[in-house]
Amino acid sequence: MDKVTGKHVYGNLYNCNEEVISDEEKLKNIVAEAAKKANATLWEIKSWMFKGEKGGISIIALVVESHIALHTWPKFRFATVDIYTCGEETDPWKAFEFIISQLKPGKYTVNYVDRSSR
Numbered sequence: 001m002d003k004v005t006g007k008h009v010y011g012n013l014y015n016c017n018e019e020v021i022s023d024e025e026k027l028k029n030i031v032a033e034a035a036k037k038a039n040a041t042l043w044e045i046k047s048w049m050f051k052g053e054k055g056g057i058s059i060i061a062l063v064v065e066s067h068i069a070l071h072t073w074p075k076f077r078f079a080t081v082d083i084y085t086c087g088e089e090t091d092p093w094k095a096f097e098f099i100i101s102q103l104k105p106g107k108y109t110v111n112y113v114d115r116s117s118r
Contacts (some may be wrong), residue, residue, distance in 0.1 A: 006115030015106030
């Protein structure tokens with residue numbers, strides 16, 4: 001019997017490299033590479049830089065298999081990551097691990113949800 005295979009990895013990253021999480025182009029490249037690492041097909045990537053005291057950067061990558069979202073708050077050296085993929089061939093854990101390796105948080109939390117149909 002066929003079913004939808006959904007894998008959702010998300011987490012909070014604390015004490016990140018402030019220089020990296022302040023660089024919109026670098027973050028776009030990191031998310032694009034994370035999609036490759038997950039064996040996901042990048043369809044489109046968008047980014048927004050928010051100014052102001054609590055400003056930051058949001059990157060949303062639409063992948064054929066679902067999405068990768070990264071939000072940063074450089075002032076707080078904080079970021080959140082959300083990676084959801086569908087299909088047996090994708091591995092959101094590899095994308096998450098790559099993002100961790102690039103943002104270099106002092107600590108992080110990670111959560112996993114099986115979002116497959118039954």
